[in-house]
Amino acid sequence: MARAWVFGDDVDTDQIIAGRYLVKTDPQELARHVMEAIDPKFASKVSKGDVIIAGRNFGCGSSREHAAIALKAAGISAIVAESFARIFFRNAINQGLPAVVCKGVRGGFKSGDIVEVDLEAGEVRNLSTGKTFKFQPMPEFIMRILRAGGMIPYLKQTSGKPGAFK
Amino acid sequence: MAEKILARASKRERVAPGEIVEAEVDVAMVHDITGPMVVEGLREVGVEKVWDPSKIVVVFDHQVPADSIDAAKNHILLREFVREQGIENFYDVFEGICHQVLPEKGFALPGRLIVGADSHTCTYGAFGCFATGIGSTDMVSVFATGKLWLRVPESMRIEIEGKLPRRVAAKDLILYIIGDLGADGASYRSVEFVGEGMRDISVGGRMTMCNMAVEMGAKTAMVPSDAKSKRYLAGRAREPYKVVQSDRGATYVEELTYDASELEPQVACPHSVDDVRAVREVEGVEIDQAFLGSCTNGRFEDLLQAAKILKRRRIPKSVRMIVAPASREVYLQALDRGIMKIFVEAGALVEPPCCAACMGGHTGILGPGEVCISSSNRNFRGRMGSPDAKIYLASPATVAASAVRGAIADPRDI
Ligand code: SF4
Numbered sequence: 352m353a354r355a356w357v358f359g360d361d362v363d364t365d366q367i368i369a370g371r372y373l374v375k376t377d378p379q380e381l382a383r384h385v386m387e388a389i390d391p392k393f394a395s396k397v398s399k400g401d402v403i404i405a406g407r408n409f410g411c412g413s414s415r416e417h418a419a420i421a422l423k424a425a426g427i428s429a430i431v432a433e434s435f436a437r438i439f440f441r442n443a444i445n446q447g448l449p450a451v452v453c454k455g456v457r458g459g460f461k462s463g464d465i466v467e468v469d470l471e472a473g474e475v476r477n478l479s480t481g482k483t484f485k486f487q488p489m490p491e492f493i494m495r496i497l498r499a500g501g502m503i504p505y506l507k508q509t510s511g512k513p514g515a516f517k
Numbered sequence: 518m519a520e521k522i523l524a525r526a527s528k529r530e531r532v533a534p535g536e537i538v539e540a541e542v543d544v545a546m547v548h549d550i551t552g553p554m555v556v557e558g559l560r561e562v563g564v565e566k567v568w569d570p571s572k573i574v575v576v577f578d579h580q581v582p583a584d585s586i587d588a589a590k591n592h593i594l595l596r597e598f599v600r601e602q603g604i605e606n607f608y609d610v611f612e613g614i615c616h617q618v619l620p621e622k623g624f625a626l627p628g629r630l631i632v633g634a635d636s637h638t639c640t641y642g643a644f645g646c647f648a649t650g651i652g653s654t655d656m657v658s659v660f661a662t663g664k665l666w667l668r669v670p671e672s673m674r675i676e677i678e679g680k681l682p683r684r685v686a687a688k689d690l691i692l693y694i695i696g697d698l699g700a701d702g703a704s705y706r707s708v709e710f711v712g713e714g715m716r717d718i719s720v721g722g723r724m725t726m727c728n729m730a731v732e733m734g735a736k737t738a739m740v741p742s743d744a745k746s747k748r749y750l751a752g753r754a755r756e757p758y759k760v761v762q763s764d765r766g767a768t769y770v771e772e773l774t775y776d777a778s779e780l781e782p783q784v785a786c787p788h789s790v791d792d793v794r795a796v797r798e799v800e801g802v803e804i805d806q807a808f809l810g811s812c813t814n815g816r817f818e819d820l821l822q823a824a825k826i827l828k829r830r831r832i833p834k835s836v837r838m839i840v841a842p843a844s845r846e847v848y849l850q851a852l853d854r855g856i857m858k859i860f861v862e863a864g865a866l867v868e869p870p871c872c873a874a875c876m877g878g879h880t881g882i883l884g885p886g887e888v889c890i891s892s893s894n895r896n897f898r899g900r901m902g903s904p905d906a907k908i909y910l911a912s913p914a915t916v917a918a919s920a921v922r923g924a925i926a927d928p929r930d931i
Contacts, residue, residue: 388899445654
């Protein structure tokens with residue numbers, strides 16, 4: 352079952368993955384250093400399917416796509432935050448990692464709670480407390496990218512024409 | 518302004534904030550960190566030819582010259598890509614930081630839509646264009662098709678009144694504004710810096726301000742084109758351009774005014790860019806390293822400000838000062854004017870033009886417990902090395918004054 356990892360406001364991309372690791376493009380390699388600046392053991396504690404719950408402005412800072420790649424490779428299945436920095440938001444979607452804006456979610460979880468994210472229904476459920484948080488479901492073209500597993504697989508399906516989502 | 522540029526780029530009469538448009542990009546830039554992922558992405562999708570090699574710019578600036586085998590491999594990959602695609606606008610390890618090189622080489626023109634695989638691409642807004650940072654996968658679509666979907670941002674107007682006092686710089690002003698608005702105070706918005714005070718600020722100072730707009734979440738920032746910025750572009754612009762101005766009576770989600778004449782030197786304290794205080798409040802904090810450079814403040818006028826303070830002074834042994842000019846052009850200018858000599862005589866280390874210590878992946882990495890004062894744009898935990906190091910962001914004058922003192926110092930006292 353997916354567990355929640357709760358973070359505060361303004362988690363920046365240098366904290367998610369530091370500059371010195373950016374020469375690497377191998378996702379697994381990046382995943383080993385994910386969130387190192389906040390919690391050096393994070394990479395070893397997180398399990399597949401876990402969800403990040405965060406405050407405002409998640410992913411602020413650099414445009415490094417390595418940040419979204421590292422989180423996804425570490426097993427994170429979705430990030431639910433009060434708000435996102437825009438470049439990170441795009442990068443996450445492009446990597447097939449759902450980034451969900453959900454007001455009030457931060458206060459509704461503590462790390463370790465069992466969580467369920469339902470993209471189609473627009474709900475984040477805290478199964479440990481029984482509370483449910485609603486969000487605006489994503490537009491269809493974003494859902495299509497997510498279903499394909501990211502922008503690159505999506506482009507492959509649509510033979511390189513991103514214009515197809517209009 | 519943002520709406521007009523996006524309307525033109527998406528071939529529409531007009532666009533409104535919140536709308537999603539598919540826009541045609543005028544210039545697309547990648548550098549040595551974000552570029553390799555774009556090339557890999559293109560190969561994976563099976564794109565053989567980029568949409569228009571003449572609109573692509575590739576700059577090596579983050580890890581130059583290569584500092585590891587991995588970096589060297591990335592450089593080889595991109596050099597091959599540039600050759601195979603016939604990309605002529607390629608600047609190898611000696612030219613400087615992308616955000617300095619694009620304006621210098623005349624790519625940052627008024628009215629253009631420019632995207633770069635780097636968050637500080639918004640720097641070019643100093644010339645009245647719509648410039649924004651995107652990730653590597655978005656850049657794969659741009660390289661493949663020349664197009665990108667964008668949400669039309671709401672515009673926000675920041676008017677600057679008055680002149681900056683002596684030894685107070687555009688950097689102090691933008692730090693103050695970020696401190697006031699917060700790290701997400703301009704999220705997803707297009708920020709227009711306008712007013713008498715703005716016209717008074719140099720082109721370099723405007724670039725500093727637009728550069729840091731992303732630190733308050735802005736999608737882009739712009740300064741209306743005027744005689745000053747046109748003068749800079751004269752002889753540089755690659756093609757004729759048409760200036761775009763905002764309409765009288767344009768609507769803004771927020772309008773703010775700041776008075777530059779009352780400002781004093783500012784510093785952003787660790788570990789967030791919006792924890793901004795007057796230098797006076799943190800004076801005396803001992804430092805181990807002082808970094809002067811980056812796309813925020815590595816320009817000639819920045820080096821000049823610092824050199825004025827360092828002239829005939831010695832940096833104490835307890836401090837390492839690193840200076841990295843933002844570009845080859847800046848480097849040459851500084852050499853010509855004898856500024857590099859002042860730095861070296863004062864005991865600073867001068868590096869080739871590149872990002873240097875700014876992103877903590879290359880030279881000048883901080884160890885645990887160390888304190889650095891830097892003219893760059895981010896003081897996030899771990900940005901310049903150890904997560905246990907502390908970074909203070911300040912103007913070039915404050916960095917130089919602090920280097921001389923061995924502790925954070927107000928440049929007006931020196
Ligand atoms: S100088 Fe720093 S902020 Fe600017 S492009 Fe280089 S690493 Fe990024």
